[in-house]
Structure formats: C-alpha cells, structure tokens
Amino acid sequence: MSDLRTDLCGVELKNPVIAASGTFGFGQEFAPFFDVGRLGGISSKGLTMGGKYGNEGQRICETPSGVINSIGLQNPGVEAFLRDDLPFMRRCGAAVIANLGGSDLQGYLDGATLLSEADIDILELNISCPNVKAGGMAFGIQCQSAHQVVSAVRKVCKKPLMVKLSPNAENIVEMAQACEDAGADALSLVNTFQAMAIDVERRQPVFANLFAGLSGPAIRPIALRMVYQVCGAVKIPVVGLGGIASASDALEFLLAGATAVQVGTANFVKPDICLDIIDGIDRYLERHGFAAVSEIRGLARTDR
C-alpha cells in the first residue's frame, strides 16, 4: 500500500480521487453501492442561494463516449443543503467540498458567506456552468469578470477556495492566472464543453436551451491538454477532471501536474468506479516503486 494521502491547499485527502460535482449527488445516492468514505473527497451538486428547479425539456443526450447534459443547476438551495445533506457528507469520512454556483455576484457572496461558516473543507466556486443563463459560465469566459467575482468571494470566504474553470474560457491559461491573482487557493478544471445535439426526426434542437455541456471520455484528451497548460502557468494546486474513467486516465492528469483528480460522468457507468481508480493508482505506484502519490506529480512534464 502506497501513501495516497494528498494535501490540497492545506486539506488532507485520504487519496487524490474526488467525486465531481453534479455526478454524485450529496454522496448518499451512492452509499448503497460502496463506502463513499473511502473517497478523497466529494464535491456536492452545484448549489445556489435560493435553489433552482433546473431546465425544462430533455436534459440528457448520449454522444460517442460522452453525454451532453442540460440539468440547469437543479438544487435545493444552500440552506436546505446545510440542513439536509451536509450532515451525511460530513459523517461519511471523505473531505467535504461544497460546490457553489450562481447567477449574480450577490448570490455568490451570500452563498460563500453561509457555506464557509459551515463545517465544510473546501468551497468550490463554479464559474463554469454552461446551462444557466447569465450566470455561472458568464463569469468564466472572460478573465476580467472572473477576477472580479473571485476577488469578491475571496473576501467573504473563510475556507480554502477552489475555482472551477470552464474549458469555454477565451484563454484557459490567462483565466487560471486571473483566478490565482484574485486569491484562489486551488483550481479545478475542466467543467463541460459547450455542445449541441439536433433531433433529426423532429428537425429541432434536442435541448430547450439549445446548447448544453459535454462530458465523458470524449473530452479527456482536450481536458488533459488544458490541465497540463494550467499546471505550467500557476503555483496553486490544480485538480484535473474531464472524462476520467480509469486509473490510467487519472494518472495522466497527475503526471501532467495535477495534485488530485475528480471523477464525474464515469460514476454513471459503474457506481463504484472511483474505488477501481483509487486501487489502480495504488497498484501503479507499487509497480513502479513510488512510496507516495505525491512523488509522481508532474513527472511527464517536459518543463520540469
């Protein structure tokens, strides 16, 4: 057994594998299938202050090795989360990451204030949801608006602040640097790629919102490239995600320089796939004679 413990901006994770926001509910949904406390962390479903009903119409469309979703941040709201869902997340033993989305600056500030006073480990600021109009991703496209919202949230957030970036940003490296400069303690990337599907029988777009977010193994090579670029451009830790579905996939991100990884869509393929990934990383480390997972971070970088 290698040492899988991972320091993520001062928070110790049991291992570098985190269940990604929006794919794992609040942990409890997966508890019938395995001990979710074995995860390094769980990132909650994206929360907003008042809660949201989510989007109308079809919300899921499968694509080759991927899935497009248009959930629209359906969530019970920050206060209901603190009352109904946080107790289980806290108790289960994985690090608690509260994912906060929003559609305006005040919503982000109110949410961050409430959440960072609660017993969470990390606040993940979602400026990258492509499915909510005038929000989420709107802040994650241009560096200037991202800098503004991250700076403001930084001032009210008493917990480590991780900013989740959109691959739809105009320039992912400059975006990462802007968030670091604004006081982010860590970055997670990437969220979903803006995508589209058309129902050819009905001759109309599949999603009521027209565009929606593509995730799954289909996006992994592009996500990896972005994580590699960002790891070379910032000093704060980076959590890599985008289509990870095996230990080998996760190792690519760690070798590119990521401190930890998140597993999202693959949770739908096999509910305990995160355990396979954790065990696979452990076996890899043993096979190659590494004592700790921290030793492999960035080993594939050509700029080391």
Next chain:
Amino acid sequence: MPAAYTVNKILQNDRVTETVYKMKVDLGGAPQPAPGQFYMVRGWEGNDPLLSRPISVNDAGEGTVTFLYEVRGRGTRLLSQLPAGGQVSLLGPAGTGFPVGEVSGRVAVVTGGIGLAPMVYTAKSLQNCQVDFFCGFRDQSYELESLQGAVQRVAVATDSGREGQKGFVTDLFSVADYDWVLTCGPQVMMEKLGRACLDAGVRCLLSLERHMACGVGACLGCTCKTAHGAKCVCKEGPVFRAEEVIL
C-alpha cells in the same frame, strides 16, 4: 429493496419479433425486484455506448429476472447480440414501482408498444383484482401468452388493423368502468388516459420513460414535473399517480 451493482449470467436471450427481444438473467442471490422497477443494464466493454440502458422488469422469480426490450439504438442492439451464457451488468432493482398492495377491484392495465414489458409482471402481481388487459401495438401483438391465468380479459388494438381493433388502445374501453387504471406507453397515450381518469375520478398510476444517466437519483437528468416539484423518474418514479405528475 436496496439496489446493487452486479455482474450476472444470461440464461437466455431470444428474439420475439423483428425488433423485440427477451432476456432472462440469473440474479445469483441479488435482491428480487418489485413490479414496475427497472435495472440499468450494460452488456459491453468500454465507454461506448457510455450509459447503461434502463430496462423494466418483465418478469421475475426463482432468482431470475426477465427483460422484454425493443432494439432502438446501439445499446439495445448490443444487448440483443449477447449470447446465453454470457454476462450482463445490472444496477438495480431501481426506482419505485407499482404499489400493488393498494390496488383492488376492477383494474384496467393499458399498454402501448413496448410499454407492455413492465405491465406483465405488474398484472401478474395484482391480488384480489379483476384485471382487464388492453394493449396497443403497431402491427401485431407479442408475449400475451404469459398473461394467461393472470388476467380476466386481453384486448388488442393495432395501428394497422392487422390484429384486434384498428386504432387507439384507449378506444377499447371506458375508464369509468374501472376502479384503477395502470398504464405504461407513449407519453401522449398516458396523458390522455391520465386526464380521462382524473375527470372520471378513477385512480390512475403511470409508469414514465425518460432518458437516464445514473439511475440512482444523482444526476437529475430524468426529472419530471410533479405537484411537489421536480422528481427523478429513476428514483421517486418511474411510477407516479396521475394526480401527482404534471404531464
């Protein structure tokens, strides 16, 4: 029953019509499903197709589960090609099925197309009921022999008129003649029935279909509108009461 994720042996996987297949799987000690529940079924290696396919329980018993399914795309085509003796992954039993213990008196079970699948097991599980089974098909009926002894009457409607009465299955009966209507089929058919039942004061249960990703209530991809907000078809459903769901 708590859901489980298991790899199971296929006992048989036979063609029923040009597009419909029937697969019997050994549950190997995994929990028995209730009527109206379903499984997320997967029968291929790798990530393409990415998502498992939600398939309802057509029959169950003696440690086995049977699926009656229509080939609609790549996933179901791959399932149809699996040999007896091969393996299939099941996540389930998932969802909330029919409250069969609550149903009594005169019952109309109404199906359209492959919506027949879950209603066979459901009809067989009803106790102290007089069940009339109304089923609509495009062209021809299938799998009705399994209903023998379980229902009082079976009536068929087809789009083409090749078998039974030509036209809509909903024209075969009047909801006012029943205490309960249990249905699974195309959305338009269920909307029409649900409304007719609400108007006539007849209790009505509908089994909904949605595109699904996780099957455990986590992704919120399969929600439907209800009087109590958005509910997951995969978890709080697929069976809902007509007065609760907003179609």
